Amino acid sequence: xxxxxxxxxxxxxxxxxxxxxxxxxxxxxxxxxxxxxxxxxxxxxxxxxxxxxxxxxxxxxxxxxxxxxxxxxxxxxxxxxxxxxxxxxxxxxxxxxxxxxxxxxxxxxxxxxxxxxxxxx
Numbered sequence: 001x002x003x004x005x006x007x008x009x010x011x012x013x014x015x016x017x018x019x020x021x022x023x024x025x026x027x028x029x030x031x032x033x034x035x036x037x038x039x040x041x042x043x044x045x046x047x048x049x050x051x052x053x054x055x056x057x058x059x060x061x062x063x064x065x066x067x068x069x070x071x072x073x074x075x076x077x078x079x080x081x082x083x084x085x086x087x088x089x090x091x092x093x094x095x096x097x098x099x100x101x102x103x104x105x106x107x108x109x110x111x112x113x114x115x116x117x118x119x120x121x
Contacts, residue, residue: 007066009033011031011032013029014033015114016043018111026050047103055073058071066095072084072085085106
């Protein structure tokens with residue numbers, strides 16, 4: 001890691017929900033909260049708590065020196081495609097191992113709430 005750059009991942013007992021256009025995409029009480037220097041907090045959800053049948057894998061990948069290579073999915077809701085708004089680290093770095101295989105949603109492209117509070121607030 002670069003000096004001063006930190007990643008902190010902790011389990012949270014908060015209730016996290018993700019919606020798009022009012023449709024519930026995910027709900028969990030088993031999220032992991034990831035805090036990273038310079039970025040807003042992100043919540044990673046277990047795949048069992050996500051409507052996986054709505055996700056379509058993309059060929060898009062990004063690489064973060066602190067977390068590893070991220071894979072992305074699009075959402076297919078009633079034939080309308082919402083491109084690349086879910087990501088996951090299949091083989092994260094050691095410091096991000098706690099979120100391996102979990103999914104995170106962009107809060108500016110979906111409606112993510114934590115204990116009823118919008119992450120956009």
